[in-house]
Amino acid sequence: MSSHHGDRVPIDAQSVDAPLSRFAVFLVVTVRDDPASLDIVRETISAIDDLVKTVGFRDLGGRLSCVVGIGRLLWDRLVPGIRPSELEVFPVVRGDVHTAPSTAGDLLFHIRAERIDLCFELERLLLDALGSTVRIADETQGFRYFDERDLLGFVDGTANPIGQDLADTAIIGVDDAPFAGGSYVVVQKYLHDLGTWGDLTVEEQEAVIGRRKSDNVELDDSVENQKAHKTLTTITDENGDEIDILRDNMPFGRPGSGEFGTYFIGYSARLWVTMRMIDRMFIGDPPGFYDKILDVSMAVTGSTFFVPSNPVLQALADPDALADVLGIAADDDESGAQSDESGATAGDGLGIGSLRAIPLDSTDLARKERRP
Numbered sequence: 001m002s003s004h005h006g007d008r009v010p011i012d013a014q015s016v017d018a019p020l021s022r023f024a025v026f027l028v029v030t031v032r033d034d035p036a037s038l039d040i041v042r043e044t045i046s047a048i049d050d051l052v053k054t055v056g057f058r059d060l061g062g063r064l065s066c067v068v069g070i071g072r073l074l075w076d077r078l079v080p081g082i083r084p085s086e087l088e089v090f091p092v093v094r095g096d097v098h099t100a101p102s103t104a105g106d107l108l109f110h111i112r113a114e115r116i117d118l119c120f121e122l123e124r125l126l127l128d129a130l131g132s133t134v135r136i137a138d139e140t141q142g143f144r145y146f147d148e149r150d151l152l153g154f155v156d157g158t159a160n161p162i163g164q165d166l167a168d169t170a171i172i173g174v175d176d177a178p179f180a181g182g183s184y185v186v187v188q189k190y191l192h193d194l195g196t197w198g199d200l201t202v203e204e205q206e207a208v209i210g211r212r213k214s215d216n217v218e219l220d221d222s223v224e225n226q227k228a229h230k231t232l233t234t235i236t237d238e239n240g241d242e243i244d245i246l247r248d249n250m251p252f253g254r255p256g257s258g259e260f261g262t263y264f265i266g267y268s269a270r271l272w273v274t275m276r277m278i279d280r281m282f283i284g285d286p287p288g289f290y291d292k293i294l295d296v297s298m299a300v301t302g303s304t305f306f307v308p309s310n311p312v313l314q315a316l317a318d319p320d321a322l323a324d325v326l327g328i329a330a331d332d333d334e335s336g337a338q339s340d341e342s343g344a345t346a347g348d349g350l351g352i353g354s355l356r357a358i359p360l361d362s363t364d365l366a367r368k369e370r371r372p
Contacts, residue, residue, distance in 0.1 A: 011056075011065035013049045014310040016170050016183050016246065016267045018065040020157075021112035024142040024250050025119045026187060026263050027126075028105040028303060029134040031074055037133035038077055044129045045070075045107070046317040049310070051129070055122045064118045068313060069108035069185045069305025078316060082328065083306075084172070084179045086271040090186065090304040092369040095282040098294040100188065104137050105303030108187060110248070110265060116141070138301055140189060142250025142263050151192055151251045151260050152296075154209050155216040159234070161244045170246040170267040178326040181309030184271040186278070188264040189301040197296040208292045225286060229293045232280040235273050243273050262297070271304065279370055287372040 011018050031041050045068050056064040070078065072089045093100035109126060111119045119141070127134075150156040161169040172182045197205065202213055210228025211218055221228050235243045245268040253260040266274045281291035308316075315321040 011052075011063060012310055013052055013066055013068065014307060014313055015065055016067055016185075016307060017166055018067075018112055019063060020144070020148075020248065021063060021065075022114050022144045023112070023116040023119050024248070024263075025109070025111040025123050026138070026140045026142060026189075026250075026265065027109040027111065027123060027136070028103075028138040028187065028301070029107050029109075029130070030104050030137050031077075031106040032133050032135075040130065040133045041074075041107070042078060042316050044126070046314050048126075048313065051122060051125050054125065055118055058121075059115060059118065062113050062115045062118045064113040064122060065111070066122060067108075067110040067185070067307055069110070069307045071106045071108075071303065071305050074106035075306060079322070082178065082326065084182065084184070085176045086184060087306045088271070088304060090302045091275075093278055093282045093302075094369060094371050095284060095290050096288055096372065097290055098282050098298075100278055100282050100299045100302050103301040103303055105187075105301075105305065107134070108185065108303065108305045110185070112248075116143075137303075138189065140252050140263050142252045145251045150249065150262050151194065151253060152197055152205070152209075152262075152293075153213055154205075154211060156249050156262070157247050158211070158216060159230070159244060160247055165244065166246060168269070169244045170269055172269045178328060179306070179308070179312070182312065183267045183269065183307040184274070185265060185267050185305050185307055186271070186274045187266075187301065187303050187305075188278075188299050189261060190264060190297045190299055191259065191261045193296045193298075194260050225289050226292070227280075227285060227289065229281075229291050232285060232291050233277045235276050235280075243270070245274050245277070267307070283370070283372045 031037055048066055048068055052064060052066050056062065072083070072087050075083055075087060090102045090105075092102045109123070111122050113119050113122075145151065148155050148157060160166075170183050172179050172184075174180050200208075206213055206219060207222050208229060210221065210230035218230065219228070221231055237243055245266045248265050248267075250263050250265075251261070252263055266277075268274050281294065284290040311325050312322070315325045
């Protein structure tokens with residue numbers, strides 16, 4: 001999952017800590033519900049490194065990278081019987097005033113590069129390979145704006161971890177051993193009402209964000225009970241220590257269509273941290289005192305994915321290799337076609353269902369809803 005390879009390009013797939021780039025494509029797709037489509041998807045995503053190399057070697061300074069995220073429902077189809085411990089369908093988060101919607105998403109492709117044509121070409125080849133097996137749920141092209149600012153005019157990403165803290169923050173550890181080296185990622189697409197935002201004074205904007213607009217210096221919350229955006233998105237553990245996530249947000253927009261926004265993407269070793277941030281934004285802390293940035297920024301998508309480590313991703317096309325990488329046993333041929341608790345039958349498809357899996361719970365896969 002690490003991109004510590006100097007200037008070697010292309011960057012390994014699944015490097016969530018790849019350098020911030022000038023351009024990005026955020027592509028979310030759903031997968032058709034048939035075995036043939038599942039086989040094509042499995043073959044395509046397990047070979048994503050080859051596609052990145054095909055495009056990346058055209059410009060060794062372009063720093064092309066791609067991270068593949070797999071949603072809960074698709075993961076259970078690809079690898080029946082075992083899943084990352086926190087992987088869930090993004091729940092609707094409903095506050096008194098604003099709602100974070102839950103939208104469909106089986107696969108996320110986070111494509112980054114210093115040149116937009118590299119992003120474009122990788123996406124083109126990727127969709128050619130997937131063909132009619134997928135449907136586009138959302139496609140957003142992001143760009144790096146002046147001084148690392150969002151379209152609201154404030155510096156974005158100040159709280160990102162650095163050094164060893166980055167890996168501790170974003171990469172799953174031994175607590176979930178089969179999936180160590182992976183990550184969780186949440187994406188949300190926000191549309192901004194720049195007219196209403198522009199009607200606020202700079203001081204009012206700063207009170208909403210919790211930082212000075214000119215130099216990004218952090219400010220104290222100025223209204224009783226009403227926390228600023230930077231405060232609501234700061235999560236602490238039982239000892240009062242901050243727990244970070246790794247953000248790679250990007251502005252996007254189409255001025256001719258009046259569309260201006262921020263694409264939120266947050267990687268974390270602990271999915272609950274990101275979800276608690278979103279709960280605090282929409283429900284408030286205390287409840288009712290929601291994040292005032294939502295008065296000018298409307299969430300229109302919301303999806304959660306697991307980012308497997310590169311070895312796990314590459315092994316998805318080979319059930320024996322996958323069993324080895326996950327550190328779990330595969331039933332031998334004499335065991336027969338036994339059904340596990342997930343409903344998968346040994347010998348189905350490519351035989352992934354024959355992994356001797358830890359039992360899954362019977363949690364309803366319908367989207368949950370969080371309320372105050």
